[in-house]
Amino acid sequence: MSDDRLRELADAAGLLVEWENSDGELCELSPDTQRILLGVLGFPADDDAAIEASLARLTQWRNPTExxxxxxxxxxxxxxxxxxxxxxxxxxxxxxxxxxxxxxxxxxxxxxxxxxxxxxxxxxxxxxxxx
Structure with missing residues (x-):
């Protein structure tokens, strides 16, 4: 499973995958946590096919024809x-x-x-x- 495509989906869905905490430390959501959160948001990411389908749905939402x-x-x-x-x-x-x-x-x-x-x-x- 491609973590790059998972990260692309997380970014497209609006998840903040990397951030700096109040102590100035870099924090990052693990791929497993990204998959769980994306699923809760309605964008399945259990495998490559699900990630591609979720990315396609987000793309359609951003460029709808009807x-x-x-x-x-x-x-x-x-x-x-x-x-x-x-x-x-x-x-x-x-x-x-x-x-x-x-x-x-x-x-x-x-x-x-x-x-x-x-x-x-x-x-x-x-x-x-x-x-």
């Missing part, structure tokens, strides 16, 4: 325009969940092929959303 390939969660700040990972077709349903827990269900109303950085608008909503 909303179904986007990450399951996009976190943003209120009143700040959001750059979406890619175009979203008109009428695509989404859920907006505020930090306090209130939810709105809405549909994207911009034209197909709009710039991902365009502001979105809620056209229909109900709150709270029942699960």
């Amino acid at each position: 909303p179904a390939q986007w990450p399951p969660l996009i976190t943003v700040d209120c009143d700040v325009p959001v750059t979406l990972p890619g175009p979203m077709p008109r009428g695509t349903a989404y859920v907006l969940t505020l930090e306090a827990g209130a939810c709105s269900v809405a549909k994207w109303r911009r034209a197909i092929g709009c710039r991902p950085s365009a502001r979105w608008a809620i056209t229909t909503c109900r709150s709270p959303v029942s699960s």
